[in-house]
Amino acid sequence: MSGRRLALLAGLPLLVVLVLPVVGLVAGTGPAELRAALAAPDTRAALGLSLRTTALATALLVAGGTPLAWWLSRGRHPRVVAAVQLPVVLPPAVMGVALLETFGRHGLLGAPLAAAGLSLPFSRAAVVLAQLVVAAPLYVLTAQAAFRGVSEDALLVARTLGRGPLGAWTAVALPAALPGLVGGAALAWARALGEFGATLLFAGNLPGRTRTLPLAIYAAMERDLAEARAVAVLLVAVALALLVGLRLLATREDADG
Amino acid sequence: MAEPALEIRARLALGGAAMAVDLSAPAGPVALVGPNGAGKTTLLRLLAGGLRPEAGRVVAGGRVLVDTAAGTALPPEARGVGYLPQHHELFPHLTALDNVAFGVPGGDRSARRGRARAWLERLGLAHLADRRPRRLSGGERQKVALARALAAEPRLLLLDEPTAALDVTARPAVRALLAAELRAPGRVAVVVTHDLRELLAWRPHLVLVEAGRVVAAGPCAELARRRDHPFLAELFAPLGDRA
Numbered sequence: 206m207s208g209r210r211l212a213l214l215a216g217l218p219l220l221v222v223l224v225l226p227v228v229g230l231v232a233g234t235g236p237a238e239l240r241a242a243l244a245a246p247d248t249r250a251a252l253g254l255s256l257r258t259t260a261l262a263t264a265l266l267v268a269g270g271t272p273l274a275w276w277l278s279r280g281r282h283p284r285v286v287a288a289v290q291l292p293v294v295l296p297p298a299v300m301g302v303a304l305l306e307t308f309g310r311h312g313l314l315g316a317p318l319a320a321a322g323l324s325l326p327f328s329r330a331a332v333v334l335a336q337l338v339v340a341a342p343l344y345v346l347t348a349q350a351a352f353r354g355v356s357e358d359a360l361l362v363a364r365t366l367g368r369g370p371l372g373a374w375t376a377v378a379l380p381a382a383l384p385g386l387v388g389g390a391a392l393a394w395a396r397a398l399g400e401f402g403a404t405l406l407f408a409g410n411l412p413g414r415t416r417t418l419p420l421a422i423y424a425a426m427e428r429d430l431a432e433a434r435a436v437a438v439l440l441v442a443v444a445l446a447l448l449v450g451l452r453l454l455a456t457r458e459d460a461d462g
Numbered sequence: 463m464a465e466p467a468l469e470i471r472a473r474l475a476l477g478g479a480a481m482a483v484d485l486s487a488p489a490g491p492v493a494l495v496g497p498n499g500a501g502k503t504t505l506l507r508l509l510a511g512g513l514r515p516e517a518g519r520v521v522a523g524g525r526v527l528v529d530t531a532a533g534t535a536l537p538p539e540a541r542g543v544g545y546l547p548q549h550h551e552l553f554p555h556l557t558a559l560d561n562v563a564f565g566v567p568g569g570d571r572s573a574r575r576g577r578a579r580a581w582l583e584r585l586g587l588a589h590l591a592d593r594r595p596r597r598l599s600g601g602e603r604q605k606v607a608l609a610r611a612l613a614a615e616p617r618l619l620l621l622d623e624p625t626a627a628l629d630v631t632a633r634p635a636v637r638a639l640l641a642a643e644l645r646a647p648g649r650v651a652v653v654v655t656h657d658l659r660e661l662l663a664w665r666p667h668l669v670l671v672e673a674g675r676v677v678a679a680g681p682c683a684e685l686a687r688r689r690d691h692p693f694l695a696e697l698f699a700p701l702g703d704r705a
Contacts, residue, residue, distance in 0.1 A: 359551040361512040364538035366565025366614055376564075380555040 227441060234431075234438045242435030250413045251421035252439065258329060258417065259397040262336035266344050267390055274348035275378070278355070286346075293342045300338055301406025308334070308407075331408035332415050336397035344393035351385020352378065384455040391451035395444045418443070465524070467650050468492055472508065472518025472528070474674075481674035483508075483518075487667040491644035491651045493660075493682065495697060496671035502654045503548060505671065506620045509652060510545045511538030522618050523650045544616030546624055550607040552595035558582065558606045559591040565614035581609040584639065600627040605636070612643055619643065619651040625660065637663050658700055661686075670694060 242248050277285060292300055307313045308325040318325065325331050355378045363373035379386075401419040408415040410424060418440045425433035467489040474481040481501050494502040507513050508520065509527070514535055520528040528535045544565070552561050563571075563578035582588050585605045595603055604627040611619065624640065625633045641663055644651040655661065661668070661682050668685045670678040670693060678691055686698040 356549070356551060357512065358507075358547040358549065359553065361507065361510055361538060362545055362547060362551050362610075363553070363564070364512075365510050365541065365543035365545045365616075366610075367539050367567070369537070369539055377553050381553065383555070 230434065230441065231438055234434045238431050238435045239438060242432055242439060245432070247412060247416075247424075248421060248436055248439070251416050251418050251436070252443070254329070254332070254413075254416065255398060255418040255440075255443070258332045259336055259394055262333045262340060262397045263344075263390055263394045265333070266337055266341055266393055267386075270341060270345045270393075271348060271386065274345050275352050275374075277345070277349045278352035286349075289345050290342050292339050297335075297339055297400065297402030298406060301335065301403035304331070304335060304338065304403060304407040326407060327409040327411065327415060329408075329415060332404055332417060335403035335407050336400045339400050339403055340393040340397040343396050344389040347389025347392060348382070348386050351382035351389070354385075355381050387451055387455040391448050391455075394447055394451075398440065398444050398447070466521075467523055468652070469519070469521040470505070470508070472515035472520060474504065474508065474513070474515050474518075476504065476513075479674065483671075483674070483676060485669055485676050485679065487669065487679070491653060491664050491666040492669060493664065493666035494652065494654045494669050494671055495656055495661075495693070497693065500671040501674045502671050503622055504674075506545065506547075506622055506652065506654065509541075509618060510543050510620055511536065511541055523648065525617075542614075542617035543620060544611035544614040544618070545620045546604075546607050546611040546622055548622040548626075550595075550603045550627075552598075552603055552607055552610070554595050557592050557594055558587065558598065558602075561595070561606055562609045562613050565610060567615055578609070578613055581613045582606070585609050586635070601629060601632060604628060605632075608636070617649055619646075619649055619653075621651070621653040621655075623654050623656075625655070625657060633657070633659070640664070656697065658697065661697075 273289075276282075277289075295303075305312060305326060308318065308331070309315055310319065310324070310326070325334065359377055359381070360373050363377040364370070368376055399419055400417070401423070404415065404417060405420060405423070410416050410420045412424075416424065418436060422433050422436045422440065425436055466486045468485070468487040470483050470485040472481075472483050474483070481504060483501070483505065485505075494505060496502055504513070508515065509522065511527070515528060515530060517530045518528065519526070519531070525536075526532075526534060527541055552558075553564065556564065559575060559578055559582065562581050563574045566574040566577050568574075569577070579588065579591060582591055585608065587602065587605055587609065590598060590602060590606070595606070598606065604624070608621070608624055611621065621640075625636050628636060637660055640653075640660075643649075644653065644664055644666070653660075653664075653666070665682050668678075668680060668682045669676055670685070670691070672693065678685060678688070678694065685694055686701060689695045
């Protein structure tokens with residue numbers, strides 16, 4: 206037996222454990238159940254909220270994470286990298302408590318926020334913030350790796366050929382790293398879509414206001430397993446569509462020429 | 463000696479390693495030779511504007527590129543440089559043609575692409591114009607990057623081992639093309655090479671760099687006769703007593 210086959214054989218059980226639950230979920234849900242769930246106003250509200258908040262969280266993440274990732278890629282900053290990785294190693298529930306202790310009424314920034322007339326906890330802004338924080342490492346670290354592929358000499362060549370610092374960056378660094386940036390954004394978006402723990406603790410589970418799809422599953426579990434299953438399948442479909450769609454976008458960019 | 467075409471007097475700090483360069487060369491191509499890590503590529507980057515000296519002055523073709531005492535440093539985009547780096551650094555998202563067209567000066571887009579295509583033709587690459595770098599061989603990439611540097615019609619041409627990735631049959635044509643390009647009017651050309659045929663064909667002002675310093679410099683024919691320096695002796699050994 207070849208080494209490659211042996212590796213696949215050894216990894217197969219893990220692959221099965223990863224894929225089987227999704228198969229079980231989808232197989233156990235009939236189209237009628239799915240239609241009923243989609244027709245329910247609660248589910249629609251949760252779906253709409255999830256799509257809007259995750260789109261905003263991803264957009265904010267790309268806007269702030271791209272320059273941060275570029276800066277990280279240009280040098281060695283192990284402590285900053287560790288800080289960015291923090292949400293990966295901390296449980297989302299811990300992030301939720303931490304957000305509350307920072308932006309809550311009695312939190313670190315509670316007084317100045319209150320003075321400005323802002324109250325974050327249990328609001329839609331809190332939903333977005335929780336998603337942003339837990340998804341950030343996926344985008345920033347992927348983007349950093351993509352930017353690492355852009356050498357100083359490539360930028361220097363672009364500069365010598367007439368581009369200023371920003372011009373060289375937009376003409377060379379950004380397009381060269383784009384497939385990686387798109388991939389990172391897709392991962393981050395999917396993670397934001399699935400965000401549960403931090404949202405529950407920091408934003409609550411208020412129907413129509415902060416109840417995203419994962420929280421809708423949680424709420425439905427208390428009433429009716431079939432409904433929870435249907436919403437879960439819906440979430441799988443949205444996440445898959447997102448991943449596949451963005452991947453297609455990235456590879457189409459990459460395939461020609 | 464007439465006014466030197468290239469003058470570098472600079473002290474550089476490179477994260478621990480230090481360089482102190484004192485170099486003066488007459489008009490005509492300049493070839494940098496020396497062991498790995500001696501600082502040849504660093505000198506090219508200094509000329510291109512990719513790094514600044516701690517202190518010093520760099521003059522090329524009568525233009526002051528850097529003068530730390532006067533507080534002046536031309537940015538890379540104002541130096542009129544054509545730079546072929548060691549690892550080619552083609553832009554991965556652009557076709558070969560658009561890589562070459564990237565730095566073609568003046569004109570509209572189609573005029574620039576027309577001139578880029580002419581450069582690809584001169585290097586025998588016209589059939590690869592629409593390929594991305596990922597689908598080019600190492601030698602093809604090097605030629606495209608060379609075309610990109612030349613198409614910029616640079617006043618300062620900087621080539622880091624321009625034929626290192628080419629197979630021996632592809633070298634003579636590039637060698638002949640560069641023999642003319644290195645001596646283009648109004649141009650200062652600095653090339654890193656250890657190819658003896660190139661040195662003999664281009665007859666450059668030779669500069670030997672070792673451990674961040676210029677340790678020998680002069681006309682190529684003169685340095686080829688020197689047997690007192692181990693690096694030069696080895697470089698020119700194939701010439702035997704003909705040198």
